Amino acid sequence: MTRFRDGYFVAWKGAGSNGGIFASFLGRHQDTAFTRQEVQVPGAGSSMAPVLQVLGNRLYLLWPAGNGALQYVMNDTDTSLDISHVYTVKLGGPQAAAYGITTTAVGNRIFLAGHGADRSSLVYALLEPGPDGQLQDAALQVVPGKKAAEYPFVARLTDTDVRICWRGYKEQQVYYADYQLPAGTWTDAAPLEGANASAAPVLYQAEDARRLFYIWKGPKSDGRVYYTTAATGQAPGTVKVLPAYFAAAYPVAVCEVDANNFIMAYPDATGRLYLSYFAAYNPATWMQDLFFPARADYTLKDIVIPGSHDAGMSVLSGTGGQMKGAINACNTLTQQIPIRTQLHEGLRMFDLRVGRYNGVLYTKHAESDCDTDAVGAGYGEKLDDVLTGVRTFLDSSRMETVILTFSHFCDADVPTAELADTIIAALGPHLYRRTGRQLSDLPLKDLAGKAIVVFEQRAYRNGAIDSSTMTDASAAFINIRRKYAATNDIRKLLAAQEAFFNGMKEGVRENDLVRLDWQLTQSSEEAALICNGLRPDRTGALVSGAILLTNALKKNQTILDLSAKGNRYLLPTLNDWIANGTVNDRNKPNILYVDVAGGWITDYCIDLNNSPLYRK
Numbered sequence: 001m002t003r004f005r006d007g008y009f010v011a012w013k014g015a016g017s018n019g020g021i022f023a024s025f026l027g028r029h030q031d032t033a034f035t036r037q038e039v040q041v042p043g044a045g046s047s048m049a050p051v052l053q054v055l056g057n058r059l060y061l062l063w064p065a066g067n068g069a070l071q072y073v074m075n076d077t078d079t080s081l082d083i084s085h086v087y088t089v090k091l092g093g094p095q096a097a098a099y100g101i102t103t104t105a106v107g108n109r110i111f112l113a114g115h116g117a118d119r120s121s122l123v124y125a126l127l128e129p130g131p132d133g134q135l136q137d138a139a140l141q142v143v144p145g146k147k148a149a150e151y152p153f154v155a156r157l158t159d160t161d162v163r164i165c166w167r168g169y170k171e172q173q174v175y176y177a178d179y180q181l182p183a184g185t186w187t188d189a190a191p192l193e194g195a196n197a198s199a200a201p202v203l204y205q206a207e208d209a210r211r212l213f214y215i216w217k218g219p220k221s222d223g224r225v226y227y228t229t230a231a232t233g234q235a236p237g238t239v240k241v242l243p244a245y246f247a248a249a250y251p252v253a254v255c256e257v258d259a260n261n262f263i264m265a266y267p268d269a270t271g272r273l274y275l276s277y278f279a280a281y282n283p284a285t286w287m288q289d290l291f292f293p294a295r296a297d298y299t300l301k302d303i304v305i306p307g308s309h310d311a312g313m314s315v316l317s318g319t320g321g322q323m324k325g326a327i328n329a330c331n332t333l334t335q336q337i338p339i340r341t342q343l344h345e346g347l348r349m350f351d352l353r354v355g356r357y358n359g360v361l362y363t364k365h366a367e368s369d370c371d372t373d374a375v376g377a378g379y380g381e382k383l384d385d386v387l388t389g390v391r392t393f394l395d396s397s398r399m400e401t402v403i404l405t406f407s408h409f410c411d412a413d414v415p416t417a418e419l420a421d422t423i424i425a426a427l428g429p430h431l432y433r434r435t436g437r438q439l440s441d442l443p444l445k446d447l448a449g450k451a452i453v454v455f456e457q458r459a460y461r462n463g464a465i466d467s468s469t470m471t472d473a474s475a476a477f478i479n480i481r482r483k484y485a486a487t488n489d490i491r492k493l494l495a496a497q498e499a500f501f502n503g504m505k506e507g508v509r510e511n512d513l514v515r516l517d518w519q520l521t522q523s524s525e526e527a528a529l530i531c532n533g534l535r536p537d538r539t540g541a542l543v544s545g546a547i548l549l550t551n552a553l554k555k556n557q558t559i560l561d562l563s564a565k566g567n568r569y570l571l572p573t574l575n576d577w578i579a580n581g582t583v584n585d586r587n588k589p590n591i592l593y594v595d596v597a598g599g600w601i602t603d604y605c606i607d608l609n610n611s612p613l614y615r616k
Helices: 282-293 339-344 384-397 416-430 488-502 525-528 543-553 559-567 570-580 599-611
Strands: 002-004 007-013 021-027 039-048 049-057 060-064 070-075 085-090 097-105 111-116 120-129 143-147 153-156 161-165 173-180 189-195 204-208 211-217 226-231 255-256 263-266 273-279 305-308 318-320 351-353 355-359 360-366 377-384 401-406 449-454 466-469 477-480 512-519 591-594
Touching: 002 049, 007 049, 007 263, 007 273, 021 060, 021 111, 039 060, 049 097, 049 111, 060 097, 060 111, 097 120, 120 161, 143 173, 161 204, 161 211, 173 211, 189 211, 189 226, 204 255, 263 512, 273 599, 282 339, 282 599, 305 599, 318 355, 339 384, 351 384, 351 591, 351 599, 355 377, 360 384, 377 384, 384 401, 384 416, 384 449, 416 449, 488 512, 488 559, 488 570, 512 570, 570 591, 570 599, 591 599
Parallel strands: 097 153, 153 204, 305 351, 305 591, 351 401, 401 449, 449 466, 466 477, 477 512, 512 591
Antiparallel strands: 002 007, 007 021, 021 039, 049 060, 060 070, 070 085, 097 111, 111 120, 120 143, 153 161, 161 173, 173 189, 204 211, 211 226, 255 263, 263 273, 318 377, 355 360, 360 377
16 A cells, blocks of 8 residues: 555455456545545456555556566556556566565665565565666565565665565564665664564554554464554664454555554455554644644644534433433434543543533533523533543643633523532642733643633633633633534535634734634434434334434434534645635634544644644
8 A cells, every 4th residue: 555646545466376456546635535446457467465666756556477577557647557558577586586575665766575486585676767667677686694484574764775574484573674775785684572473574664754663463363463663773662552453364554644644454364455544643642742842832822732512422311401302312412432532532622511410510412501491401421520531631641731611501500600619629730720821921831731721701719710702802811713604514614614714814812712613513403303213112103204204305414424524524625725825824723623523633633733834
């Protein structure tokens, strides 16, 4: 698998001893839909897996042919391969390449590593492209003094050095060694500590060439996937294991998306090919890792953090309101994981509304502030669980900053002073207490390990809980600039947000945090009907059937359905707005505020914080 000009390709061998050669273009980075444009190279077959290699402005798909030669095709566009022209490279030398090959680009050449036909030797060759991109014939040379059970993986270290990684001959230990091209010399084999494999290990370079990833299948019958990483020039770190559902029968392939994110391709024991997206950072400490110490003097106005809308509504613990029987998970839940988990997924701003249910304080999602006035209300996580989760998280993640915004108060239900006292008692020393400085004067280093708690349009206990507003201008500690689109139509959401940013092109005030509110909202009709057809015990069979028919005809969608539809537009849309100047240094968002929050939005915030827009 590889990335080529902001698009992704995957290639594989079909089943059988001489399986066909297949490839597929998977789409471009941050496309709104998955693409699969699959082709098969006519007449091509191999007993070994093909490889994809980018070299300059060309993409090569290479595979070992049955006669010991190397065959390949090249790209004809950014998104396709020219499978009508198959080229052959003759590989001379004392050994033929068998049992697999891997490649890497070194300067303007392709370094090929493989396994010798004698079943134990490691072989390599340097492939030179001509002006038309066609590769010249080359000699295979034997790597001296090193034996392997299968073919090795190779990765570029510098413009003159490469590293190969392999499983020992008749053993399970993983080794690596380096080749210096100018001198034509190999280093001694070094064992990869803690790495025992039953299939060829994998080696990739990532993170702008700063880090090596070693990945391998477990020994013997252990199908789990293990990995370790190492900064270039340093020893590998602790061995880690991926979750059990990543079990693989053969080597995996890793393709870098950017400095933080990767796609992994791997086959299971039945031969099915899987793709999985993952991130190479710790989301529980992403602020510490990204901002300290180099950007510790930045403020919240200089960065962007991920935010969770109706953050406590990952579970429905109870219902209330005048029509509480119509309240259900489909028209109430906005999240899929609890706040405790959201924190470890990187979320740093949480929207909270609180109500009393059976005498206990819960987060809530209600149509009106006071539940007695609401048509319906749903109760989610217990407030105590939320606050305990925040305190425990900040106990262990001492450089992170969390923002809790409380709104939709009803003093008849929960007196605001009681809520304030509950929060202060729970968060203790982690609670940020304002000292008179303005938001724009507060560096991140002074907010490390703290929870900023704000109540909409009110403050309590001498700055322990400060005030927030959502208006064009105010004197509150934090004024959240946002536009809530209140629509289930993605086109209307896009238009509303674009107009919002265009209206702020000249800049915002010093106490403003710009929040991108990215929610598709159920219409009142949808909210009233959705999912109630699944409750004939409450509505009766005839009414339930009518509701189900209405939902089908009108294509009513749950909140989670709508988020799945809308969230995929966020990344490409905001990227476009940044590129065309709709979003600029004066109006850039500080919070990306979403339903179904998780690591996906943290990934994007990290990407943005590393972009020129967020770098001083």
